Amino acid sequence: MPSAESEKPEVTGPKFNPLSAEEARVILKKGTEAPFVGEYTNTTDPGTYVCRRCNAPLYRSDSKFVSDCGWPSFDDEIAGAVKRMMDSDGSRTEILCKNCDGHLGHVFVGEQLTAKDTRHCVNSLSMKFYPKGSDLPAVIK
Ligand SMILES: [Zn+2]
Numbered sequence: 856m857p858s859a860e861s862e863k864p865e866v867t868g869p870k871f872n873p874l875s876a877e878e879a880r881v882i883l884k885k886g887t888e889a890p891f892v893g894e895y896t897n898t899t900d901p902g903t904y905v906c907r908r909c910n911a912p913l914y915r916s917d918s919k920f921v922s923d924c925g926w927p928s929f930d931d932e933i934a935g936a937v938k939r940m941m942d943s944d945g946s947r948t949e950i951l952c953k954n955c956d957g958h959l960g961h962v963f964v965g966e967q968l969t970a971k972d973t974r975h976c977v978n979s980l981s982m983k984f985y986p987k988g989s990d991l992p993a994v995i996k
Contacts, residue, residue: 871908871955871995881980882908885949885958890925893979897921901987903933904977909955910992911936913982920969926960927979930971937962937975950975954994957981 880886890896895904904914904927913936914929922928938953939962950959960977968974985991 872910874908878907878980881978882957886978887960888926888978888980893926895927895979895982895984896925898927898984900984902989903985903987903991904929904982905985905991906952906955906957906959907981907983908957909952909995910983911952911954911994912991913937913952913959914975914977916987922968922974922976924974924976926976927982928968929975929977930969930973932975950977952981954996 874882877888881888899916899919901916903912903916905912912933914932918929918931920928920930932950936953937959938951938956940949940951942949942961947961947963950962951957952959958978959981960975963974963976964972966972966974
């Protein structure tokens with residue numbers, strides 16, 4: 856088991872939004888929330904999902920779809936918002952917030968669930984939802 860998880864000082868710096876222990880476990884330690892219990896698993900309201908840690912807009916509700924996988928699923932990200940990285944075991948592609956490197960989840964292709972053939976499987980804890988028409992918070996760079 857890798858013991859030295861990368862602990863970048865800026866990751867725990869005070870400038871980002873404060874996180875609960877569970878949010879930190881997912882976002883900073885690349886954890887996964889339990890399936891089917893996340894706040895946004897089945898939400899369909901129009902609006903924008905931003906990074907819980909830095910407020911960067913990540914996904915729009917138009918890209919959200921029901922996948923029955925137990926986590927919020929999107930078939931596209933807001934252009935330039937998400938970074939992809941191969942997992943250390945080489946089997947899955949991790950997705951991270953491009954602005955703050957916070958862990959979001961994983962992205963899968965080839966499942967043919969939507970026309971875009973892509974599923975971003977995202978932890979609810981990694982995001983915060985802003986309904987359409989509400990002001991988005993300033994992004995913490
Ligand atoms: Zn972020």
